[in-house]
Amino acid sequence: NAGVTQTPKFRILKIGQSMTLQCTQDMNHNYMYWYRQDPGMGLKLIYYSVGAGITDKGEVPNGYNVSRSTTEDFPLRLELAAPSQTSVYFCASSLAGAPVDGYTFGSGTRLTVV
Amino acid sequence: AQKVTQAQTEISVVEKEDVTLDCVYETRDTTYYLFWYKQPPSGELVFLIRRNSFDEQNEISGRYSWNFQKSTSSFNFTITASQVVDSAVYFCALTGEENNAGNMLTFGGGTRLMVKP
Numbered sequence: 132n133a134g135v136t137q138t139p140k141f142r143i144l145k146i147g148q149s150m151t152l153q154c155t156q157d158m159n160h161n162y163m164y165w166y167r168q169d170p171g172m173g174l175k176l177i178y179y180s181v182g183a184g185i186t187d188k189g190e191v192p193n194g195y196n197v198s199r200s201t202t203e204d205f206p207l208r209l210e211l212a213a214p215s216q217t218s219v220y221f222c223a224s225s226l227a228g229a230p231v232d233g234y235t236f237g238s239g240t241r242l243t244v245v
Numbered sequence: 246a247q248k249v250t251q252a253q254t255e256i257s258v259v260e261k262e263d264v265t266l267d268c269v270y271e272t273r274d275t276t277y278y279l280f281w282y283k284q285p286p287s288g289e290l291v292f293l294i295r296r297n298s299f300d301e302q303n304e305i306s307g308r309y310s311w312n313f314q315k316s317t318s319s320f321n322f323t324i325t326a327s328q329v330v331d332s333a334v335y336f337c338a339l340t341g342e343e344n345n346a347g348n349m350l351t352f353g354g355g356t357r358l359m360v361k362p
Contacts, residue, residue, distance in 0.1 A: 162348065164349060164350075166350075166352075171254075171354075171355075172354055172355070173249075173251075173336055173338075173352035173353050173354045173355050174336070174350070174352045175352070176349045176350070179349050189349060219288070221290065223290075225348075227348075228340065228348025229278040229295070229297075229340050229341075229348045230295070231295055232292065232295070233280060233282070233292030233293075233295055234280075234292070234350065235292075236289065236290040238288065238289050239288050239289065
């Protein structure tokens with residue numbers, strides 16, 4: 132049981148480039164989330180999804196896009212990368228909201244935009 | 246809007262000392278859930294506990310204990326007889342109806358705990 136898998140683990144982008152951060156879960160969870168963690172800060176929600184075909188904005192969605200074509204996958208797209216998007220990105224999932232055993236987080240993707 | 250405040254940005258203790266990490270929250274919801282996560286130097290997020298707003302009983306798990314007080318909107322975390330392996334950043338987080346249907350977590354800024362041998 133792999134849980135939540137994020138790829139890549141590290142990436143350096145040049146300003147203006149685009150990329151997709153991949154997130155896959157094998158627990159048949161309905162809810163999936165993308166957070167970013169800036170240095171020395173807590174996590175902030177970028178986008179979330181409550182099921183396939185349904186996505187919604189979180190606290191800091193500007194500069195990002197998501198899709199949820201399947202239950203398992205929830206990719207995060209960065210268009211026109213900017214230095215302000217340098218951060219660690221975490222994908223998370225849960226069977227339902229506020230789960231008793233907590234949300235399951237991936238190991239993170241460290242992105243640097245130069 | 247919901248808010249979680251961890252006023253202690255960094256705490257340093259010597260091994261075997263007890264240490265309490267503070268968490269204060271704000272919410273208009275009557276039903277809400279509080280979480281603690283540990284982020285060791287390796288970077289992953291490790292779930293420690295979930296508490297719902299109707300359960301004010303304190304919780305103890307080995308050297309860890311949690312004190313939930315609705316009257317002061319606090320959910321503090323105590324590590325007894327700290328060990329070097331407890332060195333990490335600890336996050337308090339909150340979700341509830343105000344966070345809409347997605348039950349997304351609102352995180353505090355985290356407390357970095359350093360336990361010295």
